[in-house]
Amino acid sequence: MITLYDADRCPYCARTRIALAEKGVEYETVVIDLDDRPSWIYEKNPLGRVPVLEDEAFLLPESAVINEYLEERYPEPALWPADAAERAFGRLLVFRFDQLAKPYYALRREEAGARDRLDAELAKLNAALEAQPYLSGRAYGLADIAYVPWLLRARDRMGVQLEAFAALSAWVERLSERPAIAAELDVVAAL
Ligand SMILES: N[C@@H](CCC(=O)N[C@@H](CS)C(=O)NCC(=O)O)C(=O)O
Numbered sequence: 077m078i079t080l081y082d083a084d085r086c087p088y089c090a091r092t093r094i095a096l097a098e099k100g101v102e103y104e105t106v107v108i109d110l111d112d113r114p115s116w117i118y119e120k121n122p123l124g125r126v127p128v129l130e131d132e133a134f135l136l137p138e139s140a141v142i143n144e145y146l147e148e149r150y151p152e153p154a155l156w157p158a159d160a161a162e163r164a165f166g167r168l169l170v171f172r173f174d175q176l177a178k179p180y181y182a183l184r185r186e187e188a189g190a191r192d193r194l195d196a197e198l199a200k201l202n203a204a205l206e207a208q209p210y211l212s213g214r215a216y217g218l219a220d221i222a223y224v225p226w227l228l229r230a231r232d233r234m235g236v237q238l239e240a241f242a243a244l245s246a247w248v249e250r251l252s253e254r255p256a257i258a259a260e261l262d263v264v265a266a267l
Pocket of ligand 1: 083089123124125126139140
């Protein structure tokens with residue numbers, strides 16, 4: 077049985093929750109209180125962060141790596157495109173995720189200029205989605221899953237209007253029709 081050390085408010089955990097749901101994997105959740113983390117979490121991940129996936133005796137932190145593991149362990153349904161170039165481009169987006177994360181967390185800290193920097197990153201995503209329906213190309217997958225938790229939280233928790241970014245907004249709506257993303261919307265609504 078798989079165990080996920082998890083926190084509802086954590087968008088990195090959301091990446092893994094969504095991938096597990098898409099693949100229909102049954103798992104147990106151990107909820108970690110991020111404001112009062114148990115000391116034993118450092119035995120699961122020396123950095124003390126969630127998510128951590130436990131598969132029998134195998135412990136794995138880092139959402140992007142966990143999702144790659146899930147993709148290999150549960151190949152169906154595939155969450156990376158069949159096309160090698162699209163797959164590589166998707167991985168590049170995940171690798172460069174901090175370009176979005178930095179202004180997002182700066183805005184959370186109410187840093188001056190953060191909103192403009194976030195909007196600039198949203199505009200880049202919007203431009204990519206004007207050219208193709210999903211972040212890595214023609215198919216929904218791990219690149220979309222890597223980004224959408226922040227978009228949901230920015231829109232629903234931080235009042236960031238996405239309407240100005242029509243393709244990005246349509247992408248969020250398209251993704252929200254998927255049960256795995258709809259479940260995450262419920263999580264965000266309950267925060
Ligand atoms: N790079 C990690 C980031 C995980 C992360 O930062 N999780 C946050 C919660 S959203 C956390 O556990 N923070 C506690 C800390 O940084 O000490 C991943 O992708 O899994």
